[in-house]
Amino acid sequence: MKVTAIIPDDLISEAMELSKAITITEALKIALISYIRSQKIKELGESILSEPLEFRCTAQELRELNRK
Known part of the structure; x- marks a missing residue:
């Protein structure tokens, strides 16, 4: 989907930096x-x-079931 949005440059820059993304x-x-x-x-x-x-079941009962 193609979208046009007005987003502050500093927000985009920080998102790109933190996500290590190459493109917007x-x-x-x-x-x-x-x-x-x-x-x-x-x-x-x-x-x-x-x-x-x-x-x-209690934790002990679960442990016993898992060991079978």
Whole structure:
């Protein structure tokens, strides 16, 4: 997709430097992928907080099962 956006030069330069990207497009792709991943992790964390995981076995029981 082709997009026109007005982004400050210093922001692009810093993104390119930190991502080690050669082109602006590559830097923006890396930044967007990173942002999307962080948001998914945040959503997962919120999901776990609202509905905590329940374990049916103790740590010792799991160790014994893994050794079989």
